Amino acid sequence: MSASLLVFDAPEPVCVPVSTGGAFPVRRIYCVGRNYAEHAIEMGHSGREPPFFFMKPADALLVVPEGQTGEMHYPGLTADLHHEVELVVAIGRGGRQIAAADALDHVWGYAVGLDMTRRDLQAGMKKSGRPWEIAKSFDESAPIGPITPVSVCGELLKGAITLAVDGELRQRGDLSDLIWNVRETIAAISQAWALQAGDLIFSGTPAGVGAVLAGQHMHAEIAGLPALDVRVLAAE
Ligand code: MN
Numbered sequence: 001m002s003a004s005l006l007v008f009d010a011p012e013p014v015c016v017p018v019s020t021g022g023a024f025p026v027r028r029i030y031c032v033g034r035n036y037a038e039h040a041i042e043m044g045h046s047g048r049e050p051p052f053f054f055m056k057p058a059d060a061l062l063v064v065p066e067g068q069t070g071e072m073h074y075p076g077l078t079a080d081l082h083h084e085v086e087l088v089v090a091i092g093r094g095g096r097q098i099a100a101a102d103a104l105d106h107v108w109g110y111a112v113g114l115d116m117t118r119r120d121l122q123a124g125m126k127k128s129g130r131p132w133e134i135a136k137s138f139d140e141s142a143p144i145g146p147i148t149p150v151s152v153c154g155e156l157l158k159g160a161i162t163l164a165v166d167g168e169l170r171q172r173g174d175l176s177d178l179i180w181n182v183r184e185t186i187a188a189i190s191q192a193w194a195l196q197a198g199d200l201i202f203s204g205t206p207a208g209v210g211a212v213l214a215g216q217h218m219h220a221e222i223a224g225l226p227a228l229d230v231r232v233l234a235a236e
Contacts, residue, residue, distance in 0.1 A: 019149070039205055056141060088112065159223030215234070
């Protein structure tokens with residue numbers, strides 16, 4: 001449709017900087033629930049279940065350029081904002097029914113992300129069997145650092161994933177501990193949706209999730225990727 005027929009200006013695409021230059025335009029954000037056994041156990045589950053997914057809108061990203069500290073406002077409606085550090089997989093080639101053996105051919109790069117969660121609201125929604133969006137898909141709920149092309153960082157099949165709050169280590173895991181690894185996750189998502197270039201996958205968080213307060217600083221690291229720093233500001 002001609003732009004002149006739009007009844008208001010369309011929003012610009014959300015773009016994440018690439019560590020080697022340029023920007024990655026984002027289409028959808030898929031997230032994997034409970035994908036590290038110790039985290040599943042801390043959330044009251046066995047750690048052995050089929051993968052399951054939820055989504056965040058692309059404009060829930062809080063894009064943090066390399067070397068900068070992002071600023072996330074403490075969201076409303078919660079008194080229990082939790083950090084979840086996650087490996088983010090950036091999809092460069094789409095597909096349906098992708099075989100796990102071929103899945104890495106669809107990966108464009110990787111980034112460090114945070115799946116911020118209003119845990120009190122999530123607990124309420126779980127209890128009543130209602131959708132999680134209000135707990136997971138709010139504005140600024142997905143801070144993300146630069147995307148590193150897989151041609152630079154290689155496949156990230158193992159390596160430390162950590163998160164510190166005000167210098168205190170809160171989360172520590174290893175990518176090799178993913179219950180459903182990147183290949184299997186891409187295969188599973190592509191059974192349910194047609195993946196396309198521009199999709200991001202937040203692959204799940206290791207144990208140690210917990211509350212973060214206004215004024216605190218989160219420092220997230222994954223071996224081989226630029227770190228992600230985010231300060232939590234008071235509610236607007
Ligand atoms: Mn998560």
